[in-house]
Amino acid sequence: MVGIGDKLLGYATNPDVRNRGASGGLVTAVLAAALEKGMVEGVVVLKRIDEYEAIPVITDDVQEVLASGGSMHAVPVNLTKHAVGRKIAMPGKPCDVRGVIEQAKRNGVDLENTYIVGLNCGGSMHPVVTREMLIRMYEIDPEDVVGEEIEKGKLIFKTKDGEEKAISIDELEEAGYGRRENCRYCTIKIPTNADLACGNWGVIGELAGSATFCEVMNEKGKRLLDNAIEAGFIEVQPADEKSIAIRNKVNSAMLKLGDEWKGRLLTEIHDQERLTYYIEQFADCIDCGACREVCPVCTCGEDSKCTMFHSLADNYKMSMYHMVRLLHLSDSCIGCGQCSDICPVDIPVTTIFRRFADPAQKKRDYSPGMDLQRPPFLELMLK
Amino acid sequence: MKETIYQTVCPGCGIGCGLYIRENGNGSVSIDFLKSSPVNLGKLCRFGMKLPYYYSRPASSKTEGVVSGAEEAVKAAASRLKNAGKIAMLSAGNTTCEEHIAFTRLAETLGTVVHTGIPVYQELPSECHPHLEGMPLAEIENAEKIVLFIDPYVQYPLLVRRLLVARRNGAHIISAGTKELHLAHENRDLSPEQYAELELDSNSVIIADVHPHTESCHTKQLLNLALETGARIHFMKPFINSEGANRLARDKAGMMGISHIMDEIEKGDIKTLFLLDSDPLEMMPDSDRTANALNKLDNLIVISSRDSPITEIANVVIATEPLYRKRGTFINAEGKLRENSGQEVAGIDAMSLLSRELGSEGFEYRQMHGYLHERMIETLANENRKPEYGIMQCAPVQHNGACILKYLFNPFMWANQPDDNDFVLLNMNMVRSLKLRKGGMVRLDSEKGSMKMRYRVERVPDGMILTARKLQVATGTNTTVKVEGC
Numbered sequence: 001m002v003g004i005g006d007k008l009l010g011y012a013t014n015p016d017v018r019n020r021g022a023s024g025g026l027v028t029a030v031l032a033a034a035l036e037k038g039m040v041e042g043v044v045v046l047k048r049i050d051e052y053e054a055i056p057v058i059t060d061d062v063q064e065v066l067a068s069g070g071s072m073h074a075v076p077v078n079l080t081k082h083a084v085g086r087k088i089a090m091p092g093k094p095c096d097v098r099g100v101i102e103q104a105k106r107n108g109v110d111l112e113n114t115y116i117v118g119l120n121c122g123g124s125m126h127p128v129v130t131r132e133m134l135i136r137m138y139e140i141d142p143e144d145v146v147g148e149e150i151e152k153g154k155l156i157f158k159t160k161d162g163e164e165k166a167i168s169i170d171e172l173e174e175a176g177y178g179r180r181e182n183c184r185y186c187t188i189k190i191p192t193n194a195d196l197a198c199g200n201w202g203v204i205g206e207l208a209g210s211a212t213f214c215e216v217m218n219e220k221g222k223r224l225l226d227n228a229i230e231a232g233f234i235e236v237q238p239a240d241e242k243s244i245a246i247r248n249k250v251n252s253a254m255l256k257l258g259d260e261w262k263g264r265l266l267t268e269i270h271d272q273e274r275l276t277y278y279i280e281q282f283a284d285c286i287d288c289g290a291c292r293e294v295c296p297v298c299t300c301g302e303d304s305k306c307t308m309f310h311s312l313a314d315n316y317k318m319s320m321y322h323m324v325r326l327l328h329l330s331d332s333c334i335g336c337g338q339c340s341d342i343c344p345v346d347i348p349v350t351t352i353f354r355r356f357a358d359p360a361q362k363k364r365d366y367s368p369g370m371d372l373q374r375p376p377f378l379e380l381m382l383k
Numbered sequence: 384m385k386e387t388i389y390q391t392v393c394p395g396c397g398i399g400c401g402l403y404i405r406e407n408g409n410g411s412v413s414i415d416f417l418k419s420s421p422v423n424l425g426k427l428c429r430f431g432m433k434l435p436y437y438y439s440r441p442a443s444s445k446t447e448g449v450v451s452g453a454e455e456a457v458k459a460a461a462s463r464l465k466n467a468g469k470i471a472m473l474s475a476g477n478t479t480c481e482e483h484i485a486f487t488r489l490a491e492t493l494g495t496v497v498h499t500g501i502p503v504y505q506e507l508p509s510e511c512h513p514h515l516e517g518m519p520l521a522e523i524e525n526a527e528k529i530v531l532f533i534d535p536y537v538q539y540p541l542l543v544r545r546l547l548v549a550r551r552n553g554a555h556i557i558s559a560g561t562k563e564l565h566l567a568h569e570n571r572d573l574s575p576e577q578y579a580e581l582e583l584d585s586n587s588v589i590i591a592d593v594h595p596h597t598e599s600c601h602t603k604q605l606l607n608l609a610l611e612t613g614a615r616i617h618f619m620k621p622f623i624n625s626e627g628a629n630r631l632a633r634d635k636a637g638m639m640g641i642s643h644i645m646d647e648i649e650k651g652d653i654k655t656l657f658l659l660d661s662d663p664l665e666m667m668p669d670s671d672r673t674a675n676a677l678n679k680l681d682n683l684i685v686i687s688s689r690d691s692p693i694t695e696i697a698n699v700v701i702a703t704e705p706l707y708r709k710r711g712t713f714i715n716a717e718g719k720l721r722e723n724s725g726q727e728v729a730g731i732d733a734m735s736l737l738s739r740e741l742g743s744e745g746f747e748y749r750q751m752h753g754y755l756h757e758r759m760i761e762t763l764a765n766e767n768r769k770p771e772y773g774i775m776q777c778a779p780v781q782h783n784g785a786c787i788l789k790y791l792f793n794p795f796m797w798a799n800q801p802d803d804n805d806f807v808l809l810n811m812n813m814v815r816s817l818k819l820r821k822g823g824m825v826r827l828d829s830e831k832g833s834m835k836m837r838y839r840v841e842r843v844p845d846g847m848i849l850t851a852r853k854l855q856v857a858t859g860t861n862t863t864v865k866v867e868g869c
Contacts (some may be wrong), residue, residue, distance in 0.1 A: 061384075077418075127418050129423050284566060286536050288428050290427060300607075312806065312839070341416070342418075343426065344428050346547060347546050
C-alpha cells in the first residue's frame with residue numbers, strides 16, 4: 001500500500017512494456033491496470049502513426065493500452081476533451097490536467113470518474129517544425145529518428161543506427177525551432193495537479209531510462225497505484241533523497257527558464273497601444289472558430305457568448321468574437337497553445353490571450369486548472 | 384467506446400488540407416487536427432471546421448426515385464445508358480483519382496469523354512494547359528512580389544498564411560481583385576491595360592484561379608501578363624481533386640465547361656447526363672434555370688458519396704461510401720499527391736459492375752491506382768516551365784448596368800453548405816447614396832425577382848455588390864441589379 005505524498009521509483013513488470021515505455025513503462029502499466037480491474041471504462045491512448053504523428057483514441061482494450069507508450073514531444077495534442085462525459089483514465093501533461101480541472105469547475109468533467117496520470121513536461125514541439133529542425137540543425141533525416149528525449153537542457157534525438165545527437169534547447173529556440181512558444185513560458189512542469197505526477201526527472205543510476213519517478217498526489221492517485229501493484233502490473237520502491245533533490249533541481253531550472261521566456265513574451269501592453277494591438281493582431285482572422293473548438297477549457301457548446309454576439313456581417317474593427325473570448329478566458333486560459341497551433345492564419349492566439357489574462361490572474365494570485373479550491377474569478381463554480 | 388479514425392483530405396477546395404475524421408460508436412462524425420500535414424499543419428478554415436455537417440448526409444442508392452440496393456441501381460443505370468443518345472459525363476474533381484479513372488473507363492466504353500466542367504481548357508490553346516497547373520505553395524513564401532486576382536480570405540483561406548509568411552519575408556503584395564485585402568500592401572482596381580503598372584518580373588508570382596465559371600479572356604490576360612513579365616503564375620482550383628481530374632484528362636481541348644453542357648441540355652442536344660460526385664444544381668449560379676434544364680433530360684444518372692440536390696431529382700443514384708472512407712488519392716492545387724487512409728472501394732466496385740453490365744471488362748482498385756502511377760507520378764514534380772504559348776487576344780465581356788451583383792465563389796457556394804454569410808458586400812459610396820441604415824437591409828431587384836439582404840461595408844469598386852452565397856435573384860456569375868435601401 002502506498003500513501004498520499006509518497007515519492008516512488010517504479011516500472012512495469014512486463015518486460016516488453018518496460019522496454020517500450022519511455023521510462024520503464026510505469027504510466028502505461030498503471031493505466032492498463034485501471035482498465036483491467038474495472039476502475040474505468042476506457043483509457044485515452046495516443047495511437048502512434050509515426051514519430052511525429054499520433055492521434056488520441058479511447059480504448060477499452062487492455063492490450064491496446066499496453067501496446068501504446070513512449071513519449072512523443074513532437075505531438076502537441078491536448079487530451080482534455082476526451083475526458084468529458086466519460087469514466088476514463090488518461091495520461092496528461094500539466095496542461096491536459098489543467099484543462100480537465102477547468103472542465104470540472106464547470107461540470108464538464110466529473111473528476112470522481114476521471115483518473116489522470118500526470119507526466120512531467122518541459123515542452124512539446126510542432127511536428128512539421130521538428131522535421132525542418134532535424135534537417136537543418138541536426139542534419140538528420142527525420143525518417144531515421146527512433147526516439148527523442150529532453151535531458152539537462154538538451155534535446156536529444158536517437159537514430160536507427162544507434163547514434164544520438166544533442167543540441168541545447170536555448171540554441172534551438174534562438175534559431176526559431178524547439179518548443180512551441182507557449183511551452184517556453186509555461187510555469188507548470190511537474191503535474192502536481194494530477195492524481196499521480198510521473199516523469200524521468202530524478203531517476204538515476206542503474207534505473208536511469210528504465211524507471212519512472214512517481215509522486216502520489218491524492219487519494220485517487222493512491223488507488224491507481226495500489227491497484228496496479230495489486231494486479232502485478234508494476235513494482236515500486238521509495239525514491240531516495242538524492243533522486244528527490246535532482247527532480248527538484250531539474251524542475252527549478254525549467255521554471256527559471258519559463259520565467260525568463262514569460263518576461264520576454266508576455267510584456268505589458270501600454271494603454272495607448274492596447275486597442276491598436278488587438279485590432280492588428282486579429283485583423284487577418286478568417287472566422288473559422290477553430291480556436292474556440294479546440295480550447296480545452298471551453299464548455300459553452302454551440303450557443304456560446306462569443307459566437308452569439310458576433311456576426312460576419314458586422315463592421316466592427318475588431319470582432320466581438322475575440323473581444324468576448326478575451327474577457328471570457330481571462331480567468332480560465334491555461335496557455336496550452338492549441339489555439340495557436342490550429343489558427344489557419346498563424347495568429348499567435350495563445351500569447352495574445354496570455355498577455356490579456358496574465359495580469360488579471362497575477363493580481364488575484366490565481367492559476368486556472370490547478371485545483372478545485374478556488375472558483376474562477378469571473379464565474380460561478382458549478383462543481 | 385470504440386472509435387474509428389480516418390486520415391483524409393478536406394473536400395472544401397483544391398489546397399488539400401489534411402485532417403482526421405473521427406467516427407464515434409454512435410455513428411456521429413467529428414474532425415480532429417492532423418498537425419503533421421505539411422500542406423496545412425493541421426489548420427482548417429471555416430468550411431473544414433464544418434465538415435461534420437458536410438458528412439452528415441450520406442447518399443442512398445435510388446432507382447427511379449425509390450431507395451434501392453446499389454446493384455439494382457447499377458443495373459438500372461446500365462439499362463438507361465445502353466439506350467441513350469448523346470451522353471455527357473461530368474466529374475469536376477470531387478472524388479479520388481482512382482474513381483475518376485474508373486469513370487473515364489466507363490466513358491471509353493460509352494464512346495464519350497469525361498468533362499471536368501472548367502471551360503478554359505476548351506477555350507485556351509493546348510500549349511497553355513501546362514501553365515494552368517499549380518506550383519508548390521511553399522514557393523509563394525519566397526516570392527518578392529505577389530499579385531492576387533482572388534480573395535484568399537473567402538475563397539482559399541489556407542492560402543492566407545502562405546501570403547503572410549511571404550509578407551514577413553519581405554514580399555510586396557498587391558491585390559488586384561475586387562475587394563480590399565488586409566494583407567496587401569496595395570489594393571488596386573486595375574484594367575488589363577494597366578497591368579504594366581504592376582512592374583512584375585521573374586521573382587514575382589501571380590495568383591488567380593480557374594473554376595467552372597472562369598472567363599477565359601481573364602485567364603488569357605493573366606497568361607499574357609506572365610509571358611510578358613516572366614512572372615510565375617499559380618492557379619488555384621475549387622475542388623479537392625480538380626488538379627488531379629484535369630491532369631488525368633486525355634483530351635483537355637475536348638472538355639466542355641459546365642455552362643456549355645447546360646446550354647446543350649437546354650437546347651435538347653444532350654439527353655443523358657452522367658455525373659460522378661458533381662452537382663450542377665450546386666455548381667451553376669442560377670439553380671432554378673439549371674433545374675428547368677435538367678428536367679429536359681431523358682436520363683440523369685448520378686454516382687455520389689453524399690446526398691445533394693441532384694440526388695433528389697436523378698433517375699438513378701448509385702451511392703458510394705463517404706469521401707473520407709474511400710481508398711484512393713487526390714492531387715492538390717500544388718501538384719502534391721495526397722492519400723486517404725480509408726480502404727473502402729464501393730465506388731470503384733459499382734463502376735466495375737456497371738462496366739460489365741455495359742458489355743465491357745470489370746476492373747479493380749489496384750488497376751486504377753496502377754494507371755495513376757503510370758500516367759501521373761512523373762508529372763507531379765512542378766518545375767518552373769518556360770512559356771511555350773504566344774500573346775493571346777481577347778475581348779472581355781462587358782457588364783453594363785448601374786450595379787453588378789457578383790459571385791465570390793467559395794467552398795460554401797460550391798458545396799451548398801449553410802454558413803453565416805447571409806449578407807452582401809458593398810462600398811461606402813453606395814451606403815451614402817442609398818442612405819442605408821446601420822444594421823438595416825438592402826433590396827436587390829433583378830429580372831428574376833427581388834430580395835432583401837443584410838449588408839457589410841467593404842472597399843469594393845463603385846457599383847459592385849459581392850456575395851459569398853448563392854442568391855435567388857442571380858442569373859449568372861454577374862447579374863445586373865437595381866439596389867434600394869429598405
